[in-house]
Amino acid sequence: MSDRxxxxxxxxVSIAFGITASSYEASFGDPLGPxxxxxxxxxxxxxxxxxxxxxxxxxxxxxxxxxxxRQIAAVVLLIAYALLLDPLGxxxxxxxTVTLLGRILLSGWLKSALSGVLMTLVLFVTFDTLLxxxxxxxxxxxx
Amino acid sequence: xxxxxxxGQGFAVALTPTNMALAIFGCFVGTIIxxxxxxxxxxxxxILIPLAFSLGxxxxxxxxxxxxxxxxxxxxxxxxxxxxxIPGDEPAIMTTLDGYPMAQRGKAAEALAISALASxxxxxxxxxxxxxFAPLLAGAAIYFGPADYFALYVMAFATIGGITGxxxxxxLLAAMIGLMIASVGLDxxxxxxxxxxxxxxxxxxxxxxxxxxxxxxISEVLFYLETMHMSDGKMVPLGRAVPKLRDIAVGGWxxxxxxxxxxxxxxxxxxxxxxxxxxxxxVEKRVSNKNGTFGHGDPKGIVAPEAGNNAASGGALIPxxxxxxxxxxxxxxxxxxxxxxxxxxxxxxxxREPEMVWGLIASLYIANVVLLIMNIPMVGLFxxxxxxxxxxxxxxxxxxxxxxxxxxxNSSFDVLVMIGFGVLGFILRKLNISLVPVIxxxxxxxxxxxxxxxxxxxxxxxxxxxxxxxxxxxLYLVTFAILAAAFYIAFxxxxxxxxxxxx
Numbered sequence: 001m002s003d004r005x006x007x008x009x010x011x012x013v014s015i016a017f018g019i020t021a022s023s024y025e026a027s028f029g030d031p032l033g034p035x036x037x038x039x040x041x042x043x044x045x046x047x048x049x050x051x052x053x054x055x056x057x058x059x060x061x062x063x064x065x066x067x068x069x070r071q072i073a074a075v076v077l078l079i080a081y082a083l084l085l086d087p088l089g090x091x092x093x094x095x096x097t098v099t100l101l102g103r104i105l106l107s108g109w110l111k112s113a114l115s116g117v118l119m120t121l122v123l124f125v126t127f128d129t130l131l132x133x134x135x136x137x138x139x140x141x142x143x
Numbered sequence: 144x145x146x147x148x149x150x151g152q153g154f155a156v157a158l159t160p161t162n163m164a165l166a167i168f169g170c171f172v173g174t175i176i177x178x179x180x181x182x183x184x185x186x187x188x189x190i191l192i193p194l195a196f197s198l199g200x201x202x203x204x205x206x207x208x209x210x211x212x213x214x215x216x217x218x219x220x221x222x223x224x225x226x227x228x229i230p231g232d233e234p235a236i237m238t239t240l241d242g243y244p245m246a247q248r249g250k251a252a253e254a255l256a257i258s259a260l261a262s263x264x265x266x267x268x269x270x271x272x273x274x275x276f277a278p279l280l281a282g283a284a285i286y287f288g289p290a291d292y293f294a295l296y297v298m299a300f301a302t303i304g305g306i307t308g309x310x311x312x313x314x315l316l317a318a319m320i321g322l323m324i325a326s327v328g329l330d331x332x333x334x335x336x337x338x339x340x341x342x343x344x345x346x347x348x349x350x351x352x353x354x355x356x357x358x359x360x361i362s363e364v365l366f367y368l369e370t371m372h373m374s375d376g377k378m379v380p381l382g383r384a385v386p387k388l389r390d391i392a393v394g395g396w397x398x399x400x401x402x403x404x405x406x407x408x409x410x411x412x413x414x415x416x417x418x419x420x421x422x423x424x425x426v427e428k429r430v431s432n433k434n435g436t437f438g439h440g441d442p443k444g445i446v447a448p449e450a451g452n453n454a455a456s457g458g459a460l461i462p463x464x465x466x467x468x469x470x471x472x473x474x475x476x477x478x479x480x481x482x483x484x485x486x487x488x489x490x491x492x493x494x495r496e497p498e499m500v501w502g503l504i505a506s507l508y509i510a511n512v513v514l515l516i517m518n519i520p521m522v523g524l525f526x527x528x529x530x531x532x533x534x535x536x537x538x539x540x541x542x543x544x545x546x547x548x549x550x551x552x553n554s555s556f557d558v559l560v561m562i563g564f565g566v567l568g569f570i571l572r573k574l575n576i577s578l579v580p581v582i583x584x585x586x587x588x589x590x591x592x593x594x595x596x597x598x599x600x601x602x603x604x605x606x607x608x609x610x611x612x613x614x615x616x617x618l619y620l621v622t623f624a625i626l627a628a629a630f631y632i633a634f635x636x637x638x639x640x641x642x643x644x645x646x
Contacts, residue, residue, distance in 0.1 A: 003574060010320075017323055025335070041319060051312045052316065055312070067371075075365070078361075078545070127550065131550070
């Protein structure tokens with residue numbers, strides 16, 4: 001079933017890809033044009049997706065419950081970190097993220113917070129001081 | 144003779160203090176990464192590429208450092224196989240078969256030393272092979288025209304799955320996904336914006352390194368979150384620190400057999416180190432397993448796959464450097480590095496950048512010696528790394544990936560793209576769709592289109608030029624043969640599995 005769904009998704013993407021590509025105008029003097037290769041790709045992609053829909057492999061085991069929750073939490077946490085790195089400043093954002101990641105990975109609050117502090121400092125020194133990546137250390141209003 | 148002179152120049156490059164220091168650093172870090180269960184060589188090399196940029200290294204220095212990390216990972220992969228029965232990466236799976244039983248009998252130190260020696264023999268054999276064969280292949284490759292390159296890329300995509308019995312439809316589909324992702328951005332020849340949906344962030348297309356770190360490192364973390372309650376390896380005690388020489392040199396001809404088989408597997412497109420280790424083990428078992436000791440801690444069962452996988456990883460560098468077509472995941476990642484450094488691999492690399500090629504080859508000889516020294520007397524240090532808890536390791540991997548990607552462009556957009564690729568990589572891996580063809584498509588897509596365009600410019604738009612040269616025809620025939628074999632084997636495996644299910 002998973003393969004069939006993946007096949008259908010890929011089928012739709014490939015068709016949309018081919019149709020979008022075929023609308024690109026070939027500019028003057030170029031023997032290939034911007035549309036040719038994408039259109040050429042979409043044809044085998046459509047056929048392969050169809051094969052997948054028709055001849056799927058057995059399903060993998062999809063987890064549910066707590067492990068799934070952990071995965072979603074980790075992805076949400078990473079997105080939040082990406083968005084908050086600048087406004088919150090590196091030190092605070094990284095400390096919170098590492099601590100929460102540690103919690104998701106089943107360590108205790110104290111150990112997670114400790115690894116959060118240590119890792120934040122190690123990473124800040126490595127990337128900001130040694131490698132010269134300009135990081136905003138403190139929240140936007142303060143630093 | 145010329146080769147020796149060039150190699151001499153290479154040593155002059157490799158022996159500069161900076162490059163030596165980077166080589167030793169790479170070996171050390173690589174061994175640690177290889178030993179840690181869960182971060183394989185692909186992840187290790189991928190997350191450290193941004194580091195090479197941040198350090199502002201010369202291309203040759205960056206390449207030396209990452210190649211040493213790559214070699215180090217191949218050495219280190221055996222440590223967790225033997226001590227924990229958890230392979231650090233895919234090629235190390237075969238080492239668990241005899242390595243762990245031997246360690247359980249209290250001979251862990253001997254097993255580690257035996258496998259270090261085997262790694263050394265395999266990797267050195269491959270490096271010698273690289274020295275001898277790469278210039279020959281590069282010489283032959285100058286006869287390739289644009290149409291032949293196009294055929295070569297078609298072959299690379301069609302055969303990357305190899306004849307491993309994985310569903311070939313999925314491998315081909317993965318290559319298509321990669322090529323489709325590669326066509327996002329401005330078309331370099333016509334300036335048309337393709338699939339950018341009006342977002343200027345996408346005008347440059349997807350940065351392969353961002354995609355690679357997401358696909359491999361982030362998806363690995365997601366995988367770990369799923370399986371974390373299952374993996375509970377029990378570490379065996381190390382025993383005596385440095386074993387006697389007599390106990391190490393028990394491999395004999397197994398070293399050479401493993402090296403030859405591994406090297407050949409490494410050169411073949413799409414085979415790589417996993418197949419090298421597997422084939423070496425199977426052959427060695429057939430040759431030496433007279434008393435039925437294989438699988439119960441036979442030293443030759445450790446020597447063969449270790450020599451095999453290290454020889455294969457050296458051999459895999461040959462198609463990457465000479466043709467620009469990588470044969471394995473890690474070499475694909477190294478190709479991404481080269482492209483990012485504005486170095487175009489391929490036959491011209493050897494004539495245009497001899498310093499880089501020969502400096503790299505020379506530093507691989509040095510890396511082997513350094514790794515042998517690190518891995519016999521100092522192995523206790525690396526085994527201690529295995530005790531590092533995953534709740535420290537995994538956040539560390541995430542953070543290094545994150546900051547590395549952030550350092551490329553200082554924008555959170557790239558980081559979000561990385562997370563997106565991480566989720567995509569996780570889903571693809573769950574569906575048993577290999578990620579290497581995706582990367583290969585992403586890396587080679589632009590070049591493939593370029594060669595197609597050049598071929599058509601030569602012929603004035605006549606597509607028959609694509610099958611006009613004997614090289615191209617030969618490549619298409621090989622492609623067809625390998626594909627046919629892949630489908631045949633996959634079909635048979637599937638039928639055998641179904642039969643097994645019915646019984």
